[in-house]
Amino acid sequence: MTGLLDDPQYALHYDEWEAAGGGKHLLEELFALHLSQIKARILPPERESEIIQRAIRDGVDANGRFMADLFKRSTPAVSPTLYDPEVSPYSYPRRSRPQLIVVHSTRSLDPERTDDEELWSTVNYFKQNSLQVSAHYVVSGKAEVVPCVSLDRVAQHVGMHNPISIGIELTQPLPDTPFQDGHYSGAAYCVRLVQDYLKSKSWPEIPLVRTHTAYSFGLIGHEDTEQGRIQGNSDPGRMWDWDRFIAILGEQQ
Numbered sequence: 001m002t003g004l005l006d007d008p009q010y011a012l013h014y015d016e017w018e019a020a021g022g023g024k025h026l027l028e029e030l031f032a033l034h035l036s037q038i039k040a041r042i043l044p045p046e047r048e049s050e051i052i053q054r055a056i057r058d059g060v061d062a063n064g065r066f067m068a069d070l071f072k073r074s075t076p077a078v079s080p081t082l083y084d085p086e087v088s089p090y091s092y093p094r095r096s097r098p099q100l101i102v103v104h105s106t107r108s109l110d111p112e113r114t115d116d117e118e119l120w121s122t123v124n125y126f127k128q129n130s131l132q133v134s135a136h137y138v139v140s141g142k143a144e145v146v147p148c149v150s151l152d153r154v155a156q157h158v159g160m161h162n163p164i165s166i167g168i169e170l171t172q173p174l175p176d177t178p179f180q181d182g183h184y185s186g187a188a189y190c191v192r193l194v195q196d197y198l199k200s201k202s203w204p205e206i207p208l209v210r211t212h213t214a215y216s217f218g219l220i221g222h223e224d225t226e227q228g229r230i231q232g233n234s235d236p237g238r239m240w241d242w243d244r245f246i247a248i249l250g251e252q253q
Contacts, residue, residue: 135167143182
């Protein structure tokens with residue numbers, strides 16, 4: 001199948017755009033134009049599937065984004081380091097398969113804390129706290145991964161949805177503290193450990209898609225869970241790039 005730029009209407013302009021560094025933008029605009037023509041009934045609806053396939057051939061995904069840019073920024077620069085478990089007592093045996101991976105952030109609200117201090121303070125908190133909360137993993141900005149609850153046990157991190165979920169806690173002292181490359185590679189490593197665990201139990205893997213409801217399957221932010229909405233939680237928040245995270249997960253499959 002030919003690509004978008006085999007369209008004679010646009011092929012003549014591509015070299016000029018590419019020389020100016022705008023070839024990818026031409027592809028994105030061309031894709032958007034074709035879909036708008038389908039919506040306006042200028043092109044027949046049955047052309048949509050063909051145009052999407054042609055776009056993918058040229059490097060534009062089904063949402064109209066240039067994939068080379070997305071994959072370039074998705075590649076993690078930090079290799080994960082898995083620490084020995086720091087066992088939290090706040091867990092109980094798992095009796096059903098997980099269907100969600102919940103992404104949290106620590107939010108100590110201490111602006112003076114370093115990332116390292118945030119990591120070990122959270123790990124120690126999960127080992128002893130009055131609320132009896134825990135998570136399966138804590139991940140630092142240097143991709144340090146500290147297991148706190150075994151995957152065959154249920155961590156206490158998201159209320160009523162604890163039994164069907166896995167909890168990943170990312171170090172982030174303040175809501176506007178940027179996440180680092182290591183957070184993405186470390187969290188992706190945790191997801192891989194989860195998927196390997198599910199395979200070992202002959203359970204279906206968790207879909208690598210973002211969901212906004214805990215009554216579903218996939219990846220979800222704490223803010224989108226029922227507990228998060230009731231309590232007004234906002235983690236991991238706007239600083240967490242879900243598109244980047246999911247692209248990294250796709251690359252490691």
